[in-house]
Amino acid sequence: MVLLDRSTLMVVFAVMTLTMLVLFYFDTYRKSRAPFAGWWCGAVASFFLAAVFYFMGEVQEVAWAPSVGNGVMVLGSGCVWAGTRSLAGRRNRPWLLGIPATAAVAIDVAVRHTDNAPIGSIVLLALMGMAIGLASVELWRERAESWHLVRSLAVATAGCAAYYLSRTVGLAVLGPADPLFQVLFGTGVTLLMAMVLLVVVSSSITSLNYARRTEDLQELAYRDGLTGLLNRGEFMHQAHRRLRANLAAGVDTAIVMADLDRFKAVNDRFGHDAGDGVIRAFAEACRSAVRDADLVGRYGGEEFALLLDGVDAEEAVRIADRINAALAEKSSLPQGVDAPTASFGVVDARDRNAGLQRLLREADRALYDAKAAGRNRAVIGFTGAGTQAG
Template identity: 40%
Template sequence: MDLDTTTLRVAFATAALTMLALFYFVTYRSTRSGYSGWWSVALAWFLVGSAAFILNGTEHQRWANPSGNTFLVLGAASAWAATRSLTGSKTPAWLLLFAPTVTAIASFADDPVHNVWTGGPVFLAMMSLMFGLSARELWRIDRELTHIRTSVATAATCICAFYAARWVVFMVDGQDGDVFKSVFGSQVTTIVSLIFLVVVSFSMSILSNEEATKALRAQAGHDGLTGLLNRSEFLRLAAAELHETSAALILADLDHFKAVNDTYGHPAGDRALRAFADACSGTVRTSDLVGRYGGEEFIVLLPNTHLDRAEAITAQISEQLRLAEAGFPMPTASYGITIARPGIDLETSIATADAALYLAKQQGRNRAVRA
């Protein structure tokens, strides 16, 4: 039994509504991630767009068809924003609305009263573009999520290629051509889109949950106040690093930190800790490790770094701390420096750096001492 286009569009709208309800209440409300939020928005626009096309052939076609084109492209743009959020990129409103706006102008200007395919070339091109950009973002995300990432990226790539092929055939064969109607007509497209919608929604649900789990795992390994590695995570990563290479190890302590709390209050002390953490992060390389060892004590591991360079880095950190603006004089810092090597217990190297830090305190503070 052949299904007419209207029946398929109703089925698609029903599926979109179901996916939206499931994704919002099951995934978004449990993860609250930007990714799942954007995909919920995309599903809502797909639902509205497909529902608008149900009015094809009625007196409402003049506004329904252009609106359907616009909403579907807006849904594809929202899907792109969802994939961008996975890499931490925000999508400006003008960038999100550019393709839908172009689609709306082209669709409303192309005789929507009589032309069922009003704005067709622009609509197909923008759908292909948005899904292509989504696929590009998905292929770039964390390799740890290879299985899920690959399935979603592949689906986005396929739908991008499908709309690109529709555009080519539309331009060559025309909207009334036999090839376009039989291979890329509304019935075939609705079925393909329905399959894509279900597959991607479930894949994105899994991906969103994995992203949330990853974020919680990362949060568990970082200090809540400074954003640096916490003690246990630093020790784990440093031990792994020292299996293969030597590294300079720096133990740092803020001088007279209790006086900052007593004089200016604990919020000021927190600002001082964050300022020192920022000074460390802004000075070392991305391959170096920086952690909050406890209280006002910090620890830094600099792989393949000699003592002279490590001491120069402590001077740079202290200068950055001195220049920090917090509304009160920043405390100085003392440092103990040693070289940690493979085969030597990490705790032993930390104890050596701690002994050097003690000497720095004895010698008057605000200095670095090598073990």
């Protein structure tokens, strides 16, 4: 059996981490710029630098290098934790990661040439174990749709944390020279655990990054680029299903068609950027006035369609009034210019045989009635008739 010395193991670890850093940076991080991928780049870079410092201390006998290596290892472990927090959408304070890293360096410098030299390694292992353990806790807390992608990462971080904390106890109880300690927690085993963590985390982050990018592309496929609302095709798709379900369950459903008043005049007078701003303001007004369960889509140009759950026509008119009020507040047109308004056509699906296309046609006729009646109002439509309601 061939046993590799510590310096050779350090070289192997350094080459591995550098290779993974280059591959991960160019193949994953540069394509997404995702924060969690950035944190993982920071972790791998830290582990590579730590290996370099340890090699300098082992081979070139640079006195300060091992202590700095300890601090950089702790920093890398902190980056793993920060990355898992980023995955969960939690805020990180990067400067906090420097506190335990600095403490690891200071303590190791203070005890390295004394009889208490193992204390530096104990502190290093304890801080690494806690940081990686916290990373595992973050992952286990987030049992979300992406759980299958991070499950192996959660298990790997939990295993590594348990190992590093066990090594801390072994070092404190048995001492570094004890044969049992060398068998269970020697340099080779410790570096092997670090390599396993690197491989599992890189694989998991790459898979998760690919899944996130796929979700983003799917989101772009059914969202309007200017407003973030559903585009026409996706609105029709979802509204068909929602209407059928509501009719079967006996739930009221209101269909609303909306059109911005005198929109061409805004474009002609203030330019297309101002027109786009009004469209975005209307989308924001809709989001503030309707519930998350309701559907809002950009039907085309300055025209919009809404499906409101559990709402009759009269309540839909009140929602339309709230949208117009919110639009006046959110508009960014120059001061002194009349606030933009919208006209609305409203119908409800009391007829169990009503289809979405028929309801949209009736709402569109009511919308034209609202325009003809002076704009800036909602009109309730019925088959073949229209009644002003606001």
